[in-house]
Amino acid sequence: xxxxxxIATSLDGFIxxxxxxxxxxxxxxxxxxxxxxxxxxxxxxxxxxxTFETVLAFPEWPYGTKPVIVLSSHPANxxxxxxxVCTIIDxxxxxxxxxxxxxxxxxxxxxxxxxxxxxxxxxxIQRLIxxxxxxxxxxxxxxxxxxxxxxxxxxxxxxxxPSGLVQSEYRVPA
Amino acid sequence: xxxxxxIATSLDGFIxxxxxxxxxxxxxxxxxxxxxxxxxxxxxxxxxxxTFETVLAFPEWPYGTKPVIVLSSHPANxxxxxxxVCTIIDxxxxxxxxxxxxxxxxxxxxxxxxxxxxxxxxxxIQRLIxxxxxxxxxxxxxxxxxxxxxxxxxxxxxxxxPSGLVQSEYRVPA
Numbered sequence: 001x002x003x004x005x006x007i008a009t010s011l012d013g014f015i016x017x018x019x020x021x022x023x024x025x026x027x028x029x030x031x032x033x034x035x036x037x038x039x040x041x042x043x044x045x046x047x048x049x050x051t052f053e054t055v056l057a058f059p060e061w062p063y064g065t066k067p068v069i070v071l072s073s074h075p076a077n078x079x080x081x082x083x084x085v086c087t088i089i090d091x092x093x094x095x096x097x098x099x100x101x102x103x104x105x106x107x108x109x110x111x112x113x114x115x116x117x118x119x120x121x122x123x124x125i126q127r128l129i130x131x132x133x134x135x136x137x138x139x140x141x142x143x144x145x146x147x148x149x150x151x152x153x154x155x156x157x158x159x160x161x162p163s164g165l166v167q168s169e170y171r172v173p174a
Numbered sequence: 175x176x177x178x179x180x181i182a183t184s185l186d187g188f189i190x191x192x193x194x195x196x197x198x199x200x201x202x203x204x205x206x207x208x209x210x211x212x213x214x215x216x217x218x219x220x221x222x223x224x225t226f227e228t229v230l231a232f233p234e235w236p237y238g239t240k241p242v243i244v245l246s247s248h249p250a251n252x253x254x255x256x257x258x259v260c261t262i263i264d265x266x267x268x269x270x271x272x273x274x275x276x277x278x279x280x281x282x283x284x285x286x287x288x289x290x291x292x293x294x295x296x297x298x299i300q301r302l303i304x305x306x307x308x309x310x311x312x313x314x315x316x317x318x319x320x321x322x323x324x325x326x327x328x329x330x331x332x333x334x335x336p337s338g339l340v341q342s343e344y345r346v347p348a
Contacts, residue, residue, distance in 0.1 A: 011304075011327065011344075012318035013187040024324060130185075134329050134344060138321035144186035147312035150198060153185065155308050155338035164329035166342050170185075170308060 001101045003046075003108040004127040005116050006038050007143060008165075011132055014140030015113055020054045024135050031163050033131055042066055043105040046096055046119075049076070051112030052086070063109075069096060071115060093122040117145045126172055128153065134164040175275045177220075177282040178301040179290050180212045181317060182339075185306055188314030189287055194228045198309050205337050207305055216240055217279040220270055220293070223250070225286030226260070237283075243270060245289060267296040291319045300346055302327065308338040 008025060009015050016022055029035065045063050047055070049072040055062060061081045068086045070076075080086040089096060100108060110119045119125045130143070153170035160166050182199060183189050190196055203209065219237050221229070223246040229236060235255045242260045244250075254260040263270060274282060284293045293299045304317070327344035334340045 012316070132342070134327040136318050136321055136325035136327070138319065138325075142186070144310050145312065147310055151310040151312075153308040153310070153338075155334060155340060158332060158334040158340050160329060160332040160342075164327075166329060166332050166340075168306070168334075168340050 001097055001106060001108065002127070003097065003110050003119060003125050004038070004042075004129065005110050005125060006035065006129045006131075007111065007116070008131040008133055009143050010135050010137045010140065012136050012138065012140075013142050013144065014137050015143050016054070016141045017137065018140055020050070020141070022054075024137060025133060026163060026165070030131075030133070030165055031161055033159075033161055033165055033167055034129070038129065039064060039066070039109070041107055042109040043107050044069060044100055045109045045111060046071065046100075046115060047110075048072070048112045048115040049074075051115065052078075056081075066109075069100070071096065093119045093124050097124055113141045113143060113145075116143065120144075120151070120172075121148065123172075126174075127156075128170045128172065129167060130170070131165050131167040134166075175271055175280060175282065176301070177271070177284050177293060177299050178212070178216075178303065179284050179299060180209065180303045180305075181285065181290070182305040182307055183317050184309050184311045184314065186310050186312065186314075187316050187318065188311050189317050190228070190315045191311060192314055194224070194315070196228075198311060199307060200337060200339070204307075204339055205335055207333075207335055207339055207341055208303070212303065213238060213240070213283070215281055216283040217281050218243060218274055219283045219285060220245065220274075220289060221284075222246070222286045222289040223248075225289065226252075230255075240283075243274070245270065267293045267298050271298055287315045287317060287319075290317065294318075294325070294346075295322065297346075300348075301330075302344045302346065303341060304344070305339050305341040308340075 044067040156169040218241040330343040
């Protein structure tokens with residue numbers, strides 16, 4: 001089982017404003033920068049409750065028809081967008097990975113600040129693709145949080161796009 | 175008068191650990207990544223008191239024989255390294271720029287977290303060259319701080335180095 005992160009951050013490392021707003025992202029997500037190609041390799045999404053609620057409010061559901069696992073310690077009533085399957089699970093990152101592996105899934109897309117940090121802390125993310133948007137927000141929800149010890153990554157590749165997006169891919173050494 | 179920043183940050187945007195330590199930087203500053211070429215274009219450094227004290231404790235003085243302006247509201251006793259000229263000034267960023275321009279200086283290198291943030295807030299920095307080291311520290315002294323409004327930058331160029339350093343250059347629109 002492999003798990004990846006594919007996320008945009010501001011230059012100062014925020015993935016959203018403090019209230020979750022993404023209005024600082026380039027319109028329509030910016031020029032094509034590999035999201036569709038990445039999504040084509042993904043078997044399921046794993047996100048937290050907050051990201052789920054944010055994404056439910058988007059004009060367009062960003063995860064296509066991929067199964068979406070929502071981590072939450074509370075059951076919830078929600079209406080999944082037509083054609084999508086969203087499952088709320090109360091489990092640790094390791095338990096989620098085990099359950100999805102049993103279902104034959106090979107590649108998970110981990111999304112949302114808290115969930116990414118939990119999976120990173122558990123050593124369950126192998127790859128991070130970070131797209132830097134050339135804006136400084138000053139405050140917001142950070143991609144990274146405290147870590148138990150320095151987390152050294154291996155740089156794989158970096159691409160700059162004409163709009164100013166800079167995308168770097170890193171591997172997390174085992 | 176032009177002012178630039180040339181600085182390394184962790185992937186999570188820190189320029190030093192909370193105690194100022196730089197032990198997470200690649201040894202010897204890493205492979206050559208343009209520092210000497212950049213320094214050759216610089217007329218003077220402007221740094222804060224804390225950075226000055228950190229740099230004084232380095233085994234090697236990183237600013238060559240360039241004049242160094244240290245911003246501090248207190249006079250101080252210090253011994254400048256042989257061959258260097260360090261001047262302590264109690265002034266705002268705009269006053270410093272004006273004084274140095276009168277002395278015929280054309281290009282300032284602004285260094286240190288607080289000083290960079292003050293010059294950015296005053297609209298006195300035209301260029302940022304940020305070199306990302308592939309490590310997540312979790313905590314430390316951030317490059318950026320709060321901003322009065324979104325600061326949109328223009329991406330100029332990005333280079334990746336074999337060691338995993340990724341250097342991006344941005345212009346600050348006037």
